[in-house]
Amino acid sequence: MAFPFTPSRPLWLLGCGNMAGAMLSRWLESGLDPAAVTIVDPMRTDAPEGVRLCAVPPADEPAPAALLIGIKPQIFIETAGTIDALTGPETVVISIMAGIDGATLGDRFARAGGIVRLMPNLPAALGQGASILHICRDGANAHDVADALARPLGLALWVDREALIDAGTAVSGSGPAFVYRFIDAIAKGAEKLGFAPDQAAALALATVGGAAALAAASDVSPATLADRVASPGGTTRAGLNILDADQSIDSLVARTLQAASDRAVELAEMARN
Ligand SMILES: NC(=O)C1=CN([C@@H]2O[C@H](COP(=O)(O)OP(=O)(O)OC[C@H]3O[C@@H](n4cnc5c(N)ncnc54)[C@H](O)[C@@H]3O)[C@@H](O)[C@H]2O)C=CC1
Numbered sequence: 638m639a640f641p642f643t644p645s646r647p648l649w650l651l652g653c654g655n656m657a658g659a660m661l662s663r664w665l666e667s668g669l670d671p672a673a674v675t676i677v678d679p680m681r682t683d684a685p686e687g688v689r690l691c692a693v694p695p696a697d698e699p700a701p702a703a704l705l706i707g708i709k710p711q712i713f714i715e716t717a718g719t720i721d722a723l724t725g726p727e728t729v730v731i732s733i734m735a736g737i738d739g740a741t742l743g744d745r746f747a748r749a750g751g752i753v754r755l756m757p758n759l760p761a762a763l764g765q766g767a768s769i770l771h772i773c774r775d776g777a778n779a780h781d782v783a784d785a786l787a788r789p790l791g792l793a794l795w796v797d798r799e800a801l802i803d804a805g806t807a808v809s810g811s812g813p814a815f816v817y818r819f820i821d822a823i824a825k826g827a828e829k830l831g832f833a834p835d836q837a838a839a840l841a842l843a844t845v846g847g848a849a850a851l852a853a854a855s856d857v858s859p860a861t862l863a864d865r866v867a868s869p870g871g872t873t874r875a876g877l878n879i880l881d882a883d884q885s886i887d888s889l890v891a892r893t894l895q896a897a898s899d900r901a902v903e904l905a906e907m908a909r910n
């Protein structure tokens with residue numbers, strides 16, 4: 638995978654914590670030149686080998702080719718003012734922040750040639766992430782620059798409707814946390830059935846990992862695979878009858894995703910006001 642970044646056409650990361658750090662580690666593994674990367678993060682004390690780390694945005698330097706915004710949405714407004722001046726017509730601003738919408742980004746980054754919202758998730762660290770992307774300002778080769786960053790992270794899904802970024806924040810951005818809860822719930826259930834905690838955790842993780850890998854490799858739907866596990870009158874059907882009663886699991890997950898998506902909309906409103 639070729640990255641469109643060099644030391645003279647660099648990539649800057651404003652805020653490099655859990656999520657941007659996971660993305661960066663995957664990019665470096667995928668061949669990104671560390672000398673083409675600058676992290677701007679006042680709280681970090683170290684950076685991957687060869688990557689420049691600054692506590693404040695570097696002054697008197699040409700604008701970067703891309704500026705990834707990896708700070709929390711709650712501090713975006715107070716922080717953006719200091720960084721807009723460092724961007725230029727050749728810069729693509731790529732925001733991974735939940736909520737902050739294209740209109741707000743456009744207001745705060747008046748000079749940038751392109752603006753993209755990219756909603757990643759943590760499995761990006763392994764190249765098994767799911768990213769959703771939307772162009773908010775089409776310039777500076779925004780699509781190709783963001784696409785080159787998204788592809789090494791896993792699935793890269795471009796959407797025309799910006800609202801799908803908020804929806805996708807709930808589904809794939811937050812989604813790993815929901816899956817981790819499910820893994821924990823299986824482990825707790827296994828403990829109740831008599832397994833030791835470490836055995837229960839290992840069984841839960843192997844079951845979810847194996848089931849997801851099989852679903853990904855299969856040409857039939859997860860529903861069909863569930864039916865293949867469930868023998869008529871057998872143990873699985875007895876369990877599925879609990880999950881399916883009154884559409885329990887569908888309803889619980891739908892409410893979970895709606896709450897996360899609503900929160901993305903709230904964060905956008907907070908930034909606008
Ligand atoms: N954690 C996740 O799974 C996902 C997070 N996101 C988004 O990624 C963004 C970051 O989230 P996390 O990585 O989880 O948070 P985090 O707290 O781990 O990272 C934020 C980073 O910003 C740095 N920072 C704080 N003030 C700064 C400033 N003034 N200038 C530069 N850097 C500053 C912090 O030192 C920290 O390293 C958020 O906007 C979130 O919505 C999006 C998808 C998934």
Ligand SMILES: O=C(O)[C@@H]1CCC=N1
Nearest residue numbers: 734735806810811812
């Ligand atoms: O919880 C959050 O707000 C961020 C966005 C998606 C995942 N983590």
